[in-house]
Amino acid sequence: MNAARQNRFNTVAAHGALILYTLIALFPVFVIVINSFKTRKAIFREPLALPNADSFSLIGYETVLKQGDFFLYFQNSMIVTVGSLFLILLFGAMAAFALAEYRFKGNLVMGLYLALGIMIPIRIGTVAILEMMVQTGLVNTLWALILVYTAQGLPLAVFILSEFMRQVSDDLKNAGRIDGLSEYRIFFRLVLPLVRPAMATVAVFNMIPIWNDLWFPLILAPAEEVKTLTLGSQVFIGQFVTDWNAVLSALSLAILPVMALYVIFSRQLIRGITSGAVK
């Protein structure tokens, strides 16, 4: 067989397979979003048709915005995600710096201790976490969630960040020391700016699981004022199961912020994964 022809055949087959899988991946999202803009009748009569002048309707969105407190949920999710990411990055970078920079007794043990949490899921300890949050009065506060997600994110953050911090040149730090900078200044002024790309990777890795988590909001913060968007949409959809317009609109609204984050950060995310951060 002609090599060139076989090559072209391979290319077509490759694109065929990828397009097929891309369709499988996007189809459900597409169906949900287009149907959220249709009247109830049109949703059932022609589920795969795009909304047109006849079938266009925003009734579902009206119900959602009237009945559910989605702005509050969104705000809660934002606070929890940003707060946890901030603490993961700050505490994680500090610990990573200590482990990467200084030789002291127990360095290796401390590193292994912090790495334990990479493999063991924090959910196993839920019973005792809830008990502790009840005792400290943190139950039904956003702090409970922020603390749990910080603890959950720290092991991997320390692991990745310390790998990167070992690569920061010693000359630079020693120059800083000769100039009389304190260790804290060396960390905040010299090292942190240099590992910014690694921090972004850690942030992106942690962001999506925190934003999407259902387990801990359900158990630690189910009250109305502290519901996250994920839990809020779960509860809302459960109540409006038969109101298809409302359910589809709620789903679309829940997809929206994640998609926006993804579009902003996808390059960082993919670079993070493919840069071998998780070897």
Add this chain to the structure above:
Amino acid sequence: MPDTQTKPKFRWHIVVFLAPAVLVYTAVMIYPLFNTLRLSLFTVIDQERVFVGLQNFRTLFGETVWSTQFWNALGNNFWFFVVHMLVQNPIGVALAAILSHPKLRFASFYRSAIFIPTILSFVIVGFAWKLILSPIWGIAPGMLDAVGLKSLYAPWLGKEAYALTALSLVSVWQFVGIPMMLIYAALLSIPDEILEAAEVEGITGFASFWKIKLPLILPSIGIISILTFVANFNAFDLIYAAQGALAGPDFSTDILGTFMYRTFFGFQLQLGDPHMGSTIASAMFAIILVGVCLYLFGIQSRMRRYQF
């Protein structure tokens, strides 16, 4: 650098750098983990916490009411894991192999698009598929009808025989992006010289994948397998979002996560029991630990790694 002459000054800054992370991690993760293991040895009698030794484990494995539920959840969880290993990871590897082809156009578009389901929450994924597979809406039967296979349609999520497999496949659909990305990264890190050398020897296309690339990415496949294992054995959200805490129909989609949630939190008329919940959590901990150890000592240490 030995500084033995004067007693070295205690370096407080190391403590300051380590303290916040170690404190939060210890207080919110490690301590509760061991406290949960400890709580599994207690029960409540007359509103007082009493130490009962391994009694809870005897109940869990010995009393039919509990043990049938536990083995059912464990069996389902294994099937959930098997489906991921047999479907998700091969598809992920295949997609990555196609994507890593150097002259492929639009690769970054495909990559981003295929990763989208992974970023959606379980709530969205669970409900979206529930609606699509629902017999009321008729998208799934309608599409099967279009290709003349309508007779194959069944309300999968509502049938005991199919519900678990259907949900496992939904989960596969959601997470296929992760093995794809990790394998893709591993494939990109294979140096061109090796592939070129193979090409000179006449090994190209499929042969080059099976004989050269696959052996080189085996460590990554190992990592993906253990990540899948840990994620599957503490899964909860998708089942809860799609089928509720009762993991219906008739517990056919019950996995360890939902079983623990029901036990610990209570549902309908049954009251929550934190001690039995801890007992189940301890069993999950043991299962995950065994899996991770098997991987670390049985597989990873024997795997040949190549340094480029």
